[in-house]
Amino acid sequence: MKRLLAIAILAFALTLSTAAFAIDPLPFQNTAQRDRFQHLTRELRCMVCQDESLLASNADFAKQLRRQIFDMMQQGKSDQEIKDWLVARYSTFILYDPPLAPSTIALWFGTPAILLAGGIVVAVVLRRRARPAHAIAEEPGEDW
């Protein structure tokens, strides 16, 4: 029974690991190139199955683009050249890391701006509360 359970768990773990990467038999020259390929395609969005990266997706579209990216690597293209080539066709939407542009200012700075605004509010409230120190002494029932 224990043995059966172990086999079941192992089988489950194996299906998980194959689901994590869509494997193509791409003939990489060396492991460094393969690592570079995996790093690059992980940063790219599969357009048809949008919450997956090009690396992870099994969609036909992703397979084809992986092949295309592989070919461009063999031609000695840099990561930036490959990204530019894709953006020219599929817009910056294909990049998981959005570039800094007028349309993405809110995205890049919105959260820090809100955090900063919150910090200022907290600072102002704390300072106001700290000023009338005698008021707190007069109200011992207040525990904050």
Next chain:
Amino acid sequence: MNEVARKPIGRFVPLVVFALMVAFFVVGLVWNQSHDARFVPSPLINKPAPDFRLPRLDRPTDFVTRADLLGKPYLLNVFASWCFACGDEHPVLMAYRDKFGIPLIGYDYKDTPHDAQAWLQRHGDPYHEVITDQSGDTAINFGVYGAPETYLIDAQGIIRYKHIGPLTPDVIAKELEPKIRALEQGT
């Protein structure tokens, strides 16, 4: 807290913050429902259509190039026999092919000529001519990522409009036809 609460304006701060948050959520909800996030605007709009050289479906030894189609505006409709949504779009194309006023070119995407021909025979052929891209490599240059997609290309070979997903009478009336008319008026 007492300090703030005692002032009449300070009392409304939480309400204002809450109202702001509600406004954000409502805008987010409405915006998300008003468009399909899968349909990404093409960076190729108002740019020259990519060069291509693709065989005709009916005569595979004849090739059609971008240059062959220059001189008059045309519609390029990406379809495939395996594409489910293309079946939804097909009757619309049949009904509108003569109403567009410009040629409708079929772009058979990642399909076998045999399947495509059988599909057109069964459902009818709305196209003035059909070119085939079996590998789908040329389609990458067009930024195709899912059939059906429709491009409006002007006489100078510049992409003026792109629709992703099936064309519907509504889309044609509201988006496509005004664009075609604008091209005809030379604007």
